[in-house]
Amino acid sequence: MLWNLQKARPVWITNLQEDEAEEMESPQSPGQLLNPALAHSVSVASCGNIFSCGAEDGKVRIFRVMGVKCEQELGFKGHTLGVSQVCFLPESYLLLTGGNDGKIMLWDVSSEVEKKQKSPTKPTHRKKTKRAAYTKQSGNTHVPVAGEEEHGKIIPKLSIEHGEKVNWLLSTKIKGYQNILVADQTSCISVYPLKEF
Numbered sequence: 001m002l003w004n005l006q007k008a009r010p011v012w013i014t015n016l017q018e019d020e021a022e023e024m025e026s027p028q029s030p031g032q033l034l035n036p037a038l039a040h041s042v043s044v045a046s047c048g049n050i051f052s053c054g055a056e057d058g059k060v061r062i063f064r065v066m067g068v069k070c071e072q073e074l075g076f077k078g079h080t081l082g083v084s085q086v087c088f089l090p091e092s093y094l095l096l097t098g099g100n101d102g103k104i105m106l107w108d109v110s111s112e113v114e115k116k117q118k119s120p121t122k123p124t125h126r127k128k129t130k131r132a133a134y135t136k137q138s139g140n141t142h143v144p145v146a147g148e149e150e151h152g153k154i155i156p157k158l159s160i161e162h163g164e165k166v167n168w169l170l171s172t173k174i175k176g177y178q179n180i181l182v183a184d185q186t187s188c189i190s191v192y193p194l195k196e197f
Contacts, residue, residue, distance in 0.1 A: 062075070179193055
């Protein structure tokens with residue numbers, strides 16, 4: 001929902017369940033249970049007109065506010081369970097996501113957002129891009145994984161196996177270095193360094 005606070009009423013509403021129904025190519029088979037796309041978390045980029053939404057279906061959706069309406073720019077899936085938290089890093093289009101699957105991922109959506117900002121028409125095909133992905137092995141060391149060539153698909157720049165369902169996350173500087181603070185279902189706050197970014 002996009003609210004007009006002066007008139008205390010919504011000016012734009014989207015239903016993630018309707019978006020999900022449009023994406024399905026084949027009808028649901030009998031006996032198959034569809035988990036509806038419920039919004040869990042929203043984060044606004046520092047530019048003020050781009051926001052992300054993490055949903056129960058494991059997808060992240062990126063929207064652009066244009067006047068009194070919003071348009072979905074991008075949607076991608078990286079978590080096997082619901083996306084419980086989304087958080088844009090300050091002054092960038094780097095997006096942190098945390099999931100019910102215990103994973104924390106860092107996505108760079110800048111090329112997709114900027115591409116669509118420059119071109120009002122949607123492209124029919126996308127260039128192949130080569131991006132490096134990172135995964136957390138043991139301790140706090142991040143080991144690069146072989147770059148994958150994807151056709152129009154966003155891949156995470158960083159993936160951390162946190163192990164517990166992520167209830168909250170935040171990117172902040174501690175002693176001059178960028179870190180991720182994570183709260184889960186335990187009584188501890190975990191801190192992961194973002195040295196590469």
